[in-house]
Amino acid sequence: SSCVNLYQQKQQGVLVFSLLLLNLEEYYFEQHMANHIINKDCRDERKIRGSLKICSKSIIFEPDEKIQPIIKIPLRDCISIEAPEDNEANNPFTWYVNLRCLDTSIFVVNKLNTCISSTLSLYRASHLDKLGDQAAMITAILQSRLARTSFDKNRFQNVSETLHMECEAEMVTPLVTNPGHVCITDANLYFQPLNGYPKPVVHIMMHNVRRIYKRRHGLMPLGLEVFCTENDLCSDIYLKFYNSQDRDELYFYIATYLENHITEQTAESYMLQWQRGHISNYQYLLHLNNLADRSCNDLSQYPVFPWIIADYSSSELDLTKPETFRDLSKPVGALNKERLERLLTRYREMPEPKFMYGSHYSSPGYVLFYLVRVAPEYMLCLQNGKFDHADRTFNSIAETWKNCLDGATDFKELVNYASLTSEKLELGKEVSSSNPDDFLQKSQNALESQYVSEHLHEWIDLIFGYKQKGREAIAAHNVFHPLTYEGGVDLNSIMDPNEKVALLTQILEFGQTPKQLFTTPHPRRIIPKFKSLRTSSHNVSIDESPVSPSEESFEDLTEESITLAWNNIAKLKLDEQHKIHKEEITGIAVSCNGSSVFTTSQDSTLKMFSKESKMLQRSVSFSNMVSERCSLSAVYFYSVAFGRRQDTLMGHDDAVSKICWHDNRLYSASWDSTVKVWHCVPAEVLGTKRHQFELLAELEHDVSVNTINLNAANAMLVSGTKEGTISIWDVTTATMLHQLSCHSGTVYAAAFSPDSRHLLSTGEDGCFKVIDVQTGMLISSMASEQPQRCFKWDGHSVLSGSQSGELLVWDLFAGKVIERIKGHTGAVTCMWMNEQCSSIITGGEDKQIMFWKLQY
Numbered sequence: 001s002s003c004v005n006l007y008q009q010k011q012q013g014v015l016v017f018s019l020l021l022l023n024l025e026e027y028y029f030e031q032h033m034a035n036h037i038i039n040k041d042c043r044d045e046r047k048i049r050g051s052l053k054i055c056s057k058s059i060i061f062e063p064d065e066k067i068q069p070i071i072k073i074p075l076r077d078c079i080s081i082e083a084p085e086d087n088e089a090n091n092p093f094t095w096y097v098n099l100r101c102l103d104t105s106i107f108v109v110n111k112l113n114t115c116i117s118s119t120l121s122l123y124r125a126s127h128l129d130k131l132g133d134q135a136a137m138i139t140a141i142l143q144s145r146l147a148r149t150s151f152d153k154n155r156f157q158n159v160s161e162t163l164h165m166e167c168e169a170e171m172v173t174p175l176v177t178n179p180g181h182v183c184i185t186d187a188n189l190y191f192q193p194l195n196g197y198p199k200p201v202v203h204i205m206m207h208n209v210r211r212i213y214k215r216r217h218g219l220m221p222l223g224l225e226v227f228c229t230e231n232d233l234c235s236d237i238y239l240k241f242y243n244s245q246d247r248d249e250l251y252f253y254i255a256t257y258l259e260n261h262i263t264e265q266t267a268e269s270y271m272l273q274w275q276r277g278h279i280s281n282y283q284y285l286l287h288l289n290n291l292a293d294r295s296c297n298d299l300s301q302y303p304v305f306p307w308i309i310a311d312y313s314s315s316e317l318d319l320t321k322p323e324t325f326r327d328l329s330k331p332v333g334a335l336n337k338e339r340l341e342r343l344l345t346r347y348r349e350m351p352e353p354k355f356m357y358g359s360h361y362s363s364p365g366y367v368l369f370y371l372v373r374v375a376p377e378y379m380l381c382l383q384n385g386k387f388d389h390a391d392r393t394f395n396s397i398a399e400t401w402k403n404c405l406d407g408a409t410d411f412k413e414l415v416n417y418a419s420l421t422s423e424k425l426e427l428g429k430e431v432s433s434s435n436p437d438d439f440l441q442k443s444q445n446a447l448e449s450q451y452v453s454e455h456l457h458e459w460i461d462l463i464f465g466y467k468q469k470g471r472e473a474i475a476a477h478n479v480f481h482p483l484t485y486e487g488g489v490d491l492n493s494i495m496d497p498n499e500k501v502a503l504l505t506q507i508l509e510f511g512q513t514p515k516q517l518f519t520t521p522h523p524r525r526i527i528p529k530f531k532s533l534r535t536s537s538h539n540v541s542i543d544e545s546p547v548s549p550s551e552e553s554f555e556d557l558t559e560e561s562i563t564l565a566w567n568n569i570a571k572l573k574l575d576e577q578h579k580i581h582k583e584e585i586t587g588i589a590v591s592c593n594g595s596s597v598f599t600t601s602q603d604s605t606l607k608m609f610s611k612e613s614k615m616l617q618r619s620v621s622f623s624n625m626v627s628e629r630c631s632l633s634a635v636y637f638y639s640v641a642f643g644r645r646q647d648t649l650m651g652h653d654d655a656v657s658k659i660c661w662h663d664n665r666l667y668s669a670s671w672d673s674t675v676k677v678w679h680c681v682p683a684e685v686l687g688t689k690r691h692q693f694e695l696l697a698e699l700e701h702d703v704s705v706n707t708i709n710l711n712a713a714n715a716m717l718v719s720g721t722k723e724g725t726i727s728i729w730d731v732t733t734a735t736m737l738h739q740l741s742c743h744s745g746t747v748y749a750a751a752f753s754p755d756s757r758h759l760l761s762t763g764e765d766g767c768f769k770v771i772d773v774q775t776g777m778l779i780s781s782m783a784s785e786q787p788q789r790c791f792k793w794d795g796h797s798v799l800s801g802s803q804s805g806e807l808l809v810w811d812l813f814a815g816k817v818i819e820r821i822k823g824h825t826g827a828v829t830c831m832w833m834n835e836q837c838s839s840i841i842t843g844g845e846d847k848q849i850m851f852w853k854l855q856y
Helices: 112-126 131-147 244-259 267-275 283-291 337-349 363-372 376-382 399-404 438-445 451-462 468-476 497-510 556-568
Strands: 005-007 027-038 046-055 058-063 070-074 078-082 095-101 104-109 163-173 176-185 188-193 202-204 211-217 218-227 237-241 573-580 585-590 598-603 607-612 616-621 633-638 644-649 654-663 665-670 675-683 692-700 705-710 716-721 726-728 735-741 747-752 757-763 767-772 778-783 788-793 795-803 805-811 816-821 828-833 839-844 848-854
Touching: 027 058, 027 112, 046 112, 095 202, 112 131, 131 176, 131 497, 176 237, 176 244, 176 283, 188 237, 202 556, 211 244, 211 283, 218 244, 267 283, 267 778, 283 438, 283 451, 363 376, 399 805, 573 778, 585 828, 585 848, 607 747, 616 654, 665 705, 675 705, 675 757, 705 747, 716 747, 716 757, 726 747, 726 757, 726 767, 747 788, 757 788, 795 839
Parallel strands: 654 705, 788 828
Antiparallel strands: 005 070, 027 046, 027 104, 046 058, 058 070, 078 095, 095 104, 163 176, 163 237, 176 188, 188 202, 211 218, 218 237, 573 848, 585 598, 598 607, 607 616, 633 644, 654 665, 665 675, 675 692, 705 716, 716 726, 726 735, 747 757, 757 767, 767 778, 788 795, 795 805, 805 816, 828 839, 839 848
16 A cells, blocks of 8 residues: 555564654554454455554554564554444454555554544644644643653662652654653662653663763753763763753752762863873764764764865875875865855855855764665665665765765765774775775774874864854854754744744754854864873884984983873872971972972071981071061072072062072062063172162063962963962063963962963862963863862872862862872972972971972
8 A cells, every 4th residue: 555654674684663663753652462454354354463553643563473564554644543333343442544545454452442542632633734733732642641650660670779850751862752751769760661662661870870961952951861981972871851950950860979970071171181192083072072962862963073084096095194184174165165166155145144055064864874874774764764866875985075075065074984884885995995994994093193183173163163153153164054053043932833843843954063162262282292101002112112212312211200200199108397487388499409498488587408417507587677478579689608688679569479580580470460570690790799680571460469480491471360360471572372260269379281281270269270371271170179279280190289288189181189198287388399200398387398209
């Protein structure tokens, strides 16, 4: 019959029912044991046993004998659905389905009254004129069914489990949603499908959960996705709720559980890990897709990956040549200059709202175009049981790339390369690949190549970043239809159900732009000169090493020793301690040869302590000049050789809060809201009794400056104020590079990473903040239980002095303390570390200085 669809979907050699047999946005409600009567009352009458499945837009008969076809009857094609007439009382369970094409399907059902009453209401819904009215009636039927049922508590894994909440939701898989009940206890997350398919209960143990994400679903904030793995693309369950309150409440329960087990990662924290080489380009793209609402369970928001390779004709793939690669600074639609000119001409003539591209770079059709051989059943579902024409079916990466470059309406990006491999799919003679696995390996190598590492941030700006919307998107030729963007339409404001259904269908079929993650330029990746001991994924042999041991530079050996020290920083041990002041220690410095330690204190003294003799060598009191350190508005020069004050620089109008010294240049910060840069000519050079000072620059601030620090090259300076503002300065030109409000309260300390790519600060609010120096972007924030008054760091690990007196070792990427070391009684107020990072001295409120050493 033309009105009956016959499906023969094979799974492991047998024909099986699948939710993919349903139409898009269709629900499967219930099933009944039934017989399908063929040629009733005829000599060749046949009875086929099976199950009758009642769905929101169709009825489906699945025979017990799997060699028989599955029958799907759309309710809209039925003229009537009726029980037997009185004269057929001897067949009380007979059910007639009359079709428009004058055929009649006859079913004998065990529970006729229940079955026919359920189906008649759905039958009436399918015959409403407008799609919006149909959807509204089906939704009402669904909600009524859910309200009459609840989660079966007998399905709990343990009788002692404590129920936290229960609500209605739908489990989402590609092209399918399955309604049911969600239940969360202190130990497990459950989902019980209303129809009991594909199994009675899906359950996830809470201690296995690693990540959770709130999702947009159908442009509404109703989704929640749960992962039990760290790096997988696909989740363990995706739930869509009927209101955002239920979604947020369930998220709260899971997040509360995870707080004690796992640290939530943000786009900025992943960015920092990627910049410093701790995660690969591939892993970073996976995380960004997850954070931007891209999910393998939602084909309208499927994870998007960039085209990387542009050369599909060379006999060898040369990853050292830039021309091998696609230009990552441009969207696909802008890669062909001639095509772009045609598109721009149309764009200029277009009325508002304007867009440059009539199709998107990611949509359900494009996703399944790539995955047609891996998951053909999804393409059949999307296209009403039919494959596309053979000429339009994906069979070559090179041909697809060529069409994306030249096609008038083809601007698609890629899906995950790993999804493309198939035994019968020729992926790669054009890229010198012998088989799909070889192609996949070459593609992965290309994605992790130096060229891509240096330019991937440009593509991220287009897809997830500041060039996604607004003026920057126009300038980058990156403008798509307004309906594809988050916030492009407010479905709640559309009251007409028909208009809403039509709009939602259009949006879901066209594709959606990822959620915007960054609003400022994305920092570039740091490309190291060599792999450090921390980041190497394998030990490099002598044969693999670019230089022989005898040629290895002293700088490389020093850097490796520093890396080794930081790898063992948690093994810090107290070597000795001395109480040499009467009040809190405020500063520590060590002589060039390391033999003498200089300390200042709130007792208004400067003391010189010998590390070798463990004796006090000098003690100078400033009490006749000031009563407290905070009253100092001058910089004093002290002669160690002669044991007396040699000179005074009256450079500020309020207390000097911090000074730095390098190559006869003095940098002084003050509560008078300035940082001043001085050139100092020593008295010995001049042959006079006094130094000569020349003011080179004055860096003005709005409020009191509490701390400053220089980068390793002494070309940049960071300043932190009493109101929490961080400023980054180019000291060679005395110009401000970036300024941002980081802390609530005073900035206690700030320091550049050794490579000057990042800046770490800590403040009165108890937070660590990481800033990208190049862009001025705040890329990470980490809260501590107590304020950290001082710290040292290597760009990855942090050693901080806590208000509690402990030394804390932090894993900045994981965002947590990995070691607590008992130290002072009272706050750790200052810290010194030698160049090799193997020796540390701390001072505290307890008036003591402590010497620490690493135990390898």
